Structures are given as C-alpha cells and as structure tokens.
Amino acid sequence: MTTDDDAVTRIEQRLDLEIAATARRLAELVEQRAAMAADAKPTADVVDELRQAAADMGISVFEDTVSEADAARLLGRSFLTLRNRRLADQPIPFERVGRSVRYKLQVLAKHRGTGT
Known part of the structure; x- marks a missing residue:
C-alpha cells in the first residue's frame, strides 16, 4: 500500500x-x-382558545378571520411586526379582502407562542 x-x-x-x-x-x-x-395541543383546541381570547378582548371574528391589528393583539405582538414581516416576504399566511388584511384563526394558532 x-x-x-x-x-x-x-x-x-x-x-x-x-x-x-x-x-x-x-x-x-x-x-x-x-x-x-x-x-x-390539537389545533382545534388552540383555535377555540383564540376564539375565546378574542371574545374576552372584544375582538370581532368574521368567518374565522381577524384583522391585522387584532391578530397582533392575539399573538401579543405589534401590528407593525406583522406588517413588516408581510412586506419583507416572511409573512404569517394572510388573506386580502379588498384593501384589508385578514388572518385565519387556524393559522394564528400554529404561530401562537412561536415568537412571531
């Protein structure tokens, strides 16, 4: 060798x-x-918790979606954080309804407690 x-x-x-x-x-x-x-926790449980938290905070939930500002309140973040992430192409998935931005409770449930 x-x-x-x-x-x-x-x-x-x-x-x-x-x-x-x-x-x-x-x-x-x-x-x-x-x-x-x-x-x-199963997502359904977390969605129910978010729905209850929204009711406790006086947040209106329409077709299981909330506004950008309300989503930020539910996540304990500033609405500017969500907006900046959306504009920086790192968004939490959202929907546009006309000019407004809406977040589904199921999506928020997945991001709850993740620091986003």
Missing part, C-alpha cells in the same frame, strides 16, 4: 464516522420531533 492509499483509507474511515454520527443525531431529532408532536 502506498502513502496515497493510506490517506484515502483514513479519509474514508473519518467519513464513515461522520456519517454514523450524523445518522445518530438525525435519529435523536426525529425522536424529539415525535415527542413534541405528542405534547402539542
């Missing part, structure tokens, strides 16, 4: 170790994701 063959063998061994470590990490992440999904 030549020096080049030894170098190739060492590189292959190092790559095999890195692949095995990556596979272990991926398995850990898949387990964590499954555990988080099991702990997560």
Whole structure:
C-alpha cells in the first residue's frame, strides 16, 4: 500500500464516522420531533382558545378571520411586526379582502407562542 492509499483509507474511515454520527443525531431529532408532536395541543383546541381570547378582548371574528391589528393583539405582538414581516416576504399566511388584511384563526394558532 502506498502513502496515497493510506490517506484515502483514513479519509474514508473519518467519513464513515461522520456519517454514523450524523445518522445518530438525525435519529435523536426525529425522536424529539415525535415527542413534541405528542405534547402539542390539537389545533382545534388552540383555535377555540383564540376564539375565546378574542371574545374576552372584544375582538370581532368574521368567518374565522381577524384583522391585522387584532391578530397582533392575539399573538401579543405589534401590528407593525406583522406588517413588516408581510412586506419583507416572511409573512404569517394572510388573506386580502379588498384593501384589508385578514388572518385565519387556524393559522394564528400554529404561530401562537412561536415568537412571531
């Protein structure tokens, strides 16, 4: 065996170790994701909580949507945060009704508590 063959063998061994470590990490992440999904509340429950919070805050809900300002209140954020994200092409999914922007409660439920 030549020096080049030894170098190739060492590189292959190092790559095999890195692949095995990556596979272990991926398995850990898949387990964590499954555990988080099991702990997560069903979306319907969160939507009901948002609907109740909207009623408590005096927010009108029309066809399960709320205005941009009301969506921000429900998420505990400034309406400017939602607007800036929308204008920066990083929006929470929304609908346009004429000139107004509306957010579905189901979409807000997914983004509640995520810091957005």
